[in-house]
Amino acid sequence: MRGIIKDFPGVRALNNVTFTANKGEVLALLGENGAGKSTLMKILSGVYPHGTYEGDILVDGKTCRFANTRDAEAAGIAIIHQELNLIPGLSIAENIFLGREPKKVSPLGIIDWNQMHKDTQRLLERLRLPFRPTDLVSTLSVGQQQMIEIAKALSINADILVLDEPTSALTESEVEKLFEIINELRTSGVTMIYISHKMDEIFTISDRITVLRDGSSVGSAMIEDVTRDQLVTLMVGRDISQLFPKVEQTPGDVVLKVEGYSAKSPKGDGYLLNDIEFQVRAGEVVGFAGLMGSGRTELVNSLFGALEAKADGKVEIEGQPVSIRTPQDAIRHGIAMVTEDRKESGLVLNMTVKENTSLASLKRLSSRLGVINEQAEEGLARQYMKELRTKTPGSSAVVNNLSGGNQQKVVISKWLATKPKVLILDEPTRGIDVGAKVEIYQLINKLTAEGVAVIMISSELPEVLGMSDRILVMREGTIAGELSRSEATQESIMQYATGGV
Amino acid sequence: MNTGMNSVALNGANRKISSGELLNKYSTLIALGILFIIANFVSSHFAQPQNLTNITMQIAVNGILAVGMTMVILTGGIDLGVGSVVGLTGIVLAMTQGYGLVPAILATLIAGMIIGLWNAFFITKFNIPPFIVTLGMMTIARGFALYLSEGSAMPLETNRFFEALGSGYVSIGGSSIVFLLLAGALIWIGFRNLKREGASLPAILSLVLSLGGLGLFAWVYLSYQGIPYLVLVFGGIVLWGIWILNKTTFGRYLYAIGGNAKAAYLSGVNVKANLVKVYVTSSVLAAIAGIIMTTRVGSADPNGGNMFELDAVAAAVIGGTSLAGGYGTIGGALIGAFIIGILNNILILANVNPYFQFIFKGLIITAAVLLDMKNKKKQ
Amino acid sequence: MNTGMNSVALNGANRKISSGELLNKYSTLIALGILFIIANFVSSHFAQPQNLTNITMQIAVNGILAVGMTMVILTGGIDLGVGSVVGLTGIVLAMTQGYGLVPAILATLIAGMIIGLWNAFFITKFNIPPFIVTLGMMTIARGFALYLSEGSAMPLETNRFFEALGSGYVSIGGSSIVFLLLAGALIWIGFRNLKREGASLPAILSLVLSLGGLGLFAWVYLSYQGIPYLVLVFGGIVLWGIWILNKTTFGRYLYAIGGNAKAAYLSGVNVKANLVKVYVTSSVLAAIAGIIMTTRVGSADPNGGNMFELDAVAAAVIGGTSLAGGYGTIGGALIGAFIIGILNNILILANVNPYFQFIFKGLIITAAVLLDMKNKKKQ
Amino acid sequence: GCGANQTSSGNGTDKPASSESKKIVIGVSVATSQEAVYKFMEKAMRDNEKKDGVEIKWVSANNDANKQVADVENLIAQKVDAIILHAVNTGTAKNIVKKAEDAKIPVIAMDRLPEDAKVVAYVTADSFKVGQTQAEFILKQINNKGNVVILEGEAGNSVAKAITAGNKDALSKVSDVKIVASQPHQAWARDKALATIENLIAKGEKIDAVLANNSGMAMGAVQALKAKGLIGNVAVIGSDADKDASQSILKGELRADIDKKPYDLGLGAYKIALAVAKKQDWKAAVSGLGTVSTQDNGTAGKVDALLTPIKLITKDNVKDMEERWGKLD
Ligand SMILES: Nc1ncnc2c1ncn2[C@@H]1O[C@H](COP(=O)(O)OP(=O)(O)OP(=O)(O)O)[C@@H](O)[C@H]1O
Ligand SMILES: Nc1ncnc2c1ncn2[C@@H]1O[C@H](COP(=O)(O)OP(=O)(O)OP(=O)(O)O)[C@@H](O)[C@H]1O
Ligand SMILES: [Mg+2]
Numbered sequence A: 001m002r003g004i005i006k007d008f009p010g011v012r013a014l015n016n017v018t019f020t021a022n023k024g025e026v027l028a029l030l031g032e033n034g035a036g037k038s039t040l041m042k043i044l045s046g047v048y049p050h051g052t053y054e055g056d057i058l059v060d061g062k063t064c065r066f067a068n069t070r071d072a073e074a075a076g077i078a079i080i081h082q083e084l085n086l087i088p089g090l091s092i093a094e095n096i097f098l099g100r101e102p103k104k105v106s107p108l109g110i111i112d113w114n115q116m117h118k119d120t121q122r123l124l125e126r127l128r129l130p131f132r133p134t135d136l137v138s139t140l141s142v143g144q145q146q147m148i149e150i151a152k153a154l155s156i157n158a159d160i161l162v163l164d165e166p167t168s169a170l171t172e173s174e175v176e177k178l179f180e181i182i183n184e185l186r187t188s189g190v191t192m193i194y195i196s197h198k199m200d201e202i203f204t205i206s207d208r209i210t211v212l213r214d215g216s217s218v219g220s221a222m223i224e225d226v227t228r229d230q231l232v233t234l235m236v237g238r239d240i241s242q243l244f245p246k247v248e249q250t251p252g253d254v255v256l257k258v259e260g261y262s263a264k265s266p267k268g269d270g271y272l273l274n275d276i277e278f279q280v281r282a283g284e285v286v287g288f289a290g291l292m293g294s295g296r297t298e299l300v301n302s303l304f305g306a307l308e309a310k311a312d313g314k315v316e317i318e319g320q321p322v323s324i325r326t327p328q329d330a331i332r333h334g335i336a337m338v339t340e341d342r343k344e345s346g347l348v349l350n351m352t353v354k355e356n357t358s359l360a361s362l363k364r365l366s367s368r369l370g371v372i373n374e375q376a377e378e379g380l381a382r383q384y385m386k387e388l389r390t391k392t393p394g395s396s397a398v399v400n401n402l403s404g405g406n407q408q409k410v411v412i413s414k415w416l417a418t419k420p421k422v423l424i425l426d427e428p429t430r431g432i433d434v435g436a437k438v439e440i441y442q443l444i445n446k447l448t449a450e451g452v453a454v455i456m457i458s459s460e461l462p463e464v465l466g467m468s469d470r471i472l473v474m475r476e477g478t479i480a481g482e483l484s485r486s487e488a489t490q491e492s493i494m495q496y497a498t499g500g501v
Numbered sequence B, C: 001m002n003t004g005m006n007s008v009a010l011n012g013a014n015r016k017i018s019s020g021e022l023l024n025k026y027s028t029l030i031a032l033g034i035l036f037i038i039a040n041f042v043s044s045h046f047a048q049p050q051n052l053t054n055i056t057m058q059i060a061v062n063g064i065l066a067v068g069m070t071m072v073i074l075t076g077g078i079d080l081g082v083g084s085v086v087g088l089t090g091i092v093l094a095m096t097q098g099y100g101l102v103p104a105i106l107a108t109l110i111a112g113m114i115i116g117l118w119n120a121f122f123i124t125k126f127n128i129p130p131f132i133v134t135l136g137m138m139t140i141a142r143g144f145a146l147y148l149s150e151g152s153a154m155p156l157e158t159n160r161f162f163e164a165l166g167s168g169y170v171s172i173g174g175s176s177i178v179f180l181l182l183a184g185a186l187i188w189i190g191f192r193n194l195k196r197e198g199a200s201l202p203a204i205l206s207l208v209l210s211l212g213g214l215g216l217f218a219w220v221y222l223s224y225q226g227i228p229y230l231v232l233v234f235g236g237i238v239l240w241g242i243w244i245l246n247k248t249t250f251g252r253y254l255y256a257i258g259g260n261a262k263a264a265y266l267s268g269v270n271v272k273a274n275l276v277k278v279y280v281t282s283s284v285l286a287a288i289a290g291i292i293m294t295t296r297v298g299s300a301d302p303n304g305g306n307m308f309e310l311d312a313v314a315a316a317v318i319g320g321t322s323l324a325g326g327y328g329t330i331g332g333a334l335i336g337a338f339i340i341g342i343l344n345n346i347l348i349l350a351n352v353n354p355y356f357q358f359i360f361k362g363l364i365i366t367a368a369v370l371l372d373m374k375n376k377k378k379q
Numbered sequence D: 001g002c003g004a005n006q007t008s009s010g011n012g013t014d015k016p017a018s019s020e021s022k023k024i025v026i027g028v029s030v031a032t033s034q035e036a037v038y039k040f041m042e043k044a045m046r047d048n049e050k051k052d053g054v055e056i057k058w059v060s061a062n063n064d065a066n067k068q069v070a071d072v073e074n075l076i077a078q079k080v081d082a083i084i085l086h087a088v089n090t091g092t093a094k095n096i097v098k099k100a101e102d103a104k105i106p107v108i109a110m111d112r113l114p115e116d117a118k119v120v121a122y123v124t125a126d127s128f129k130v131g132q133t134q135a136e137f138i139l140k141q142i143n144n145k146g147n148v149v150i151l152e153g154e155a156g157n158s159v160a161k162a163i164t165a166g167n168k169d170a171l172s173k174v175s176d177v178k179i180v181a182s183q184p185h186q187a188w189a190r191d192k193a194l195a196t197i198e199n200l201i202a203k204g205e206k207i208d209a210v211l212a213n214n215s216g217m218a219m220g221a222v223q224a225l226k227a228k229g230l231i232g233n234v235a236v237i238g239s240d241a242d243k244d245a246s247q248s249i250l251k252g253e254l255r256a257d258i259d260k261k262p263y264d265l266g267l268g269a270y271k272i273a274l275a276v277a278k279k280q281d282w283k284a285a286v287s288g289l290g291t292v293s294t295q296d297n298g299t300a301g302k303v304d305a306l307l308t309p310i311k312l313i314t315k316d317n318v319k320d321m322e323e324r325w326g327k328l329d
């Protein structure tokens, strides 16, 4: 790709980017949120058709002008998008072959279901996925859906495969499977462009890296030639001395205490949560580790009153037993929860930064009759924009236009504005660049210093290890073990998480 | 009635399905069954073959519209114009009948097609919400119908084809052959599925239900005067619709567009082309409904089809189609059309005060969907 | 007309806004302006104060319904029952008038409230799509209206209050005071915003536009007979609606629910309670519209309000409200109601063939939204 | 079987097989129930139902011609003895009559005559005549000179068209009268009629008279004229003589209205249906209800008709309407 320039109204997303990938290599494309990685890849794969950008795409030396994604596919380019692009109401097979269905009578468009199901079965077996081609995608978890996306990309048999943050929702074992596949493809000469914010993965899988910053490419290097710190500096344009700037606090009184907490599955087969018991002190960060699907999200959702299944057990806040049935109750009792999917459940995307920030504390900002005090609202938004260093054109910018990291900061602002005693962070750094991650860690430090009790769920073990005072490991809806900061290691956590103790 | 069949073919059947799921799957059918039983108590005339034959003739127009409406709603759109299109195309048929049967029918279908293209043009080219474009078409088509007819009903000339279509029956012998063929097809498909996917409860159940339904229809028609021609057309359109949605790329794309238009687009589905097709389909089906209605009443009424769009939407939604798009079946819409038709029928049989009929109708539409939702919730 | 004001207060004005964005912001207003100019060419009577006064009186009912409809649509719902509720509440008013003015009006509003609660109950408790619940209400309320009135129109007794509301005017002096107060308030708010957010182009523009609009209205009413009382009620409801959406938690929650109901729920918004409120609001506004229509025509017609729901939805959507929820303003809906009202007016002034009126109306509704979309696309 | 087997059909069992012992069932299919006049048609029949041992099945088509086909099919399926048809659309009702004919059920057309259909009898207050009478009254009021407005009902509705045609027929006989507007109104809505008059006044049209297809729209016109202080100068006439219209006449606002005597209309249709069902001569049964004549009906030739009188209601005789509406004030 040569001299690519792409403008969106008000922003230049790509500014004269030139970018090459060699045949058969895995090229990692790095950069902060909003650096333009996805945009560049969307241009390559025909999402933004020829004419909506400047510059040329050269595949095997030939200039290509894609009018749509079909053209790009025909040229051998497949992409796994950052967001899931599946249709929930359709089956796995239908999703994989959407737009490319094998047909019996082509002009009539009669689908050859046998062929399609057979091909799908083969793909699923290759990825060792235990589903049938006819299962509906809506019944799969997000990670499983991501694997279907991968299957879909593989089914194209592309020469160039773009993977835009494919692992953000995958379990460890699924990541391993993916890496096996990538290695297979590499040996068969497929070129891959791999985008991720996870440094470990970059060093495990890639041959070469290219870094984008603010819409320009700032460098490229073989993976052997760079260190992690160099890479980070290249990406964010400044030194980050410490990835996990943990500041230890002396824990105060117990703020949240949970005892004998269980929740039955609404489907009637067994427990989602079984006899959970733990407590969190003021100023303490309790990390929750566990495999995907171990019930961490369910636990915190349930504590927050947002789980449909009814739960029994004792919950105490600052020594007072409380009953929480709805998020409203939870907020009233001083609990705040940053949900794991900011687009789906964290933000009202078409509202402004200010409106999102105030959403959970609007009652406090308004008179008894419900009239909003606009000055107070504006003040609140500005206060948190400043405290969290949110990059936004203003408090009245629509959040949809912010980068992922800044969107996450808006979600956190919303919850900090409720002045919580307990802050639950579910995957707070998913899909966020290194720079923003560190800022969020620093924020956690600041909160603990102010005496907030923090629960942090994360699937990135280094993060749990780096930021928690104590780590609780969950497995199949129970707490499998507790580790103090000093005794916790990746291995000890994994042992509890997989039941291998 | 053989949608059970198709959705099974779609979902596969060799995983265990709980009774709750079965209940959910057939909830609309169960609602229909309940209504059927109530109707039987309300009036002894209800279950007479003649009355049941009448009901199928009465729902044909709404049923045909509901097929098109379901397809449109699957994409997340709506077509509020169909009622007026029924009226307008009836007028077109009456005006062009002098040129001969085939030219008249062609002209009518082309009128429907042009209307569909108009709708699709504004929807796909300018992204105007379908609600508005088709609301506009609702008044535009009505205006043309009134203008062309100068506000008067236009009689159809006596014509064997129109008479047969409007009120003729296939002979009992012919009808028997149709039913035998259908039964054969059902059994063949059913056993093929059973063989392919194993003998699961839902597969067997849907075969039994389809055969039962077919048997009921056979009894009704054969013990009266045979299959009405217009029901034959209607049935053909329903089967065609089920086939399109389940077996063709066009059908699957409709679900995909309604489920996640962006994902469909990124997968290389030509979203706009498929939207054009679906709005044209809806309007052409409305033109067919217009032809049927005109032959049935014997003349074209420029005010004909008034408010039919709402009944068509109701049929689709009662049948489980989601107005947000992505979910729904033609079989469901057919059941929905039956529920509405039986409702109108028993309100008349029971001699209910006409004012109360309004109230009952509103209540029962709500109740039918309520039943559906309650079952869905249990899942 | 002073929505510009409010949306500025909402969006802040201290960032640079391009002319494209401005065009987009005011696209519906521009459409109205174009229609206004065309209307002037079509008939020299159009811009007469008397005619313009008439138009505002004629759109009041649709405008009031559009306020409620906009709120409902903001949440992603729809209320198809409002037309029938207008008819039913008119009958309730006529039936209860014997008990005195205040009890009659209270009974009417309570009837509206009960209907709203019924709608809300099925929507929030059983998750039945609003389209279906309110479609059911459309026939149920019509049935009750017909049943209670036995199908006859019911006259309103002569009563000073009803006469004033239906066709009376605030004296010229009183009207002048109202305008002075409004102008004062506008200037005060405008300058406060200018001071708070700096003198940006949009802030100044919206102040100028609001004052211009106010001036136009002042000219119209003061050079005819003053402000009609029913326009005063209508204007009050519009201002109330704008205030609710921009200044209160309820209004904010409506946007949040339509934008992302799950996120709103997780942020502690009581989604169900707010939905109950919005459906009750819509039905109570329909009851007020029913009172106004009844006093205006002097009697309650059980068939009154037929199809009004479609005009109300059209007004909201022409005004830029998204049927998917989350976007929309009362000011836009007001402009939408004006576009529809002016359209009906000039078709009669121009003595257009009645059948063509249908066609024009459909075309112009499409065109109005088209203009809006084209501007939005440019952004 | 305790019925008197007067006309024993000869099978000698105690099955009540004779037509006499069976209750006579009359099906009535009306276009709409949404207006007051239909209630009086129904009342005329209900008043006699018990006495004559008849069962009435009353169905209403909500102004939907297609639904009316279904309604009549349902009546046929219930094996009614006679059908009284009040057609949604006279142009489209021929097939309905044919369906009944095929089932050997006699059809009596009430108020509206299905074109080209061979009905047993046609009972009518004659909408065209209503229109003529309206116009003749108005012409007297304005001394055969001036501007008139016709407020038509729903576009394409056959009654609306017949009344309007009657209006135009009578008005066209006078050269100095100008029809300044003839405008249909969706759902015959009074608020829309009100807006039409307002707009015409604003346009500067001098209006001398308004002829409305029904009372509701006439009242809309009255309201608009009242608001502009013009009610004294403009003669307004409606049709159906609704309660509020009657009151308005009493108050001297609405100038006149036409009473189509729906009760007589209904009674006439009922009596004919009953006689026909009993295979008796119906002409004797309706003596005193109106005049019996014949009317041309296109390809169907001549059909027998019972013309019930229509009555012009003015301030002089409006008190007569109290019989129907109770005390007017
Ligand atoms: N459809 C769009 N409309 C307007 N601006 C956009 C659009 N898509 C992206 N942008 C902007 O373009 C810039 C680059 O975005 P892009 O999604 O390519 O970033 P990225 O590097 O993939 O970030 P992340 O790591 O968060 O995925 C950002 O400033 C973003 O806000
Ligand atoms: N919406 C849902 N429908 C069906 N099953 C679900 C749903 N959400 C979660 N589950 C199942 O519930 C179990 C617990 O999931 P949960 O999301 O709480 O896990 P987790 O430990 O938080 O993992 P993650 O890291 O993915 O958030 C898993 O088996 C998961 O598949
Ligand atoms: Mg990206």
Ligand SMILES: [Mg+2]
Residues within 6 Å of the ligand: A296, A297, A298, A340, A426
């Ligand atoms: Mg989780």
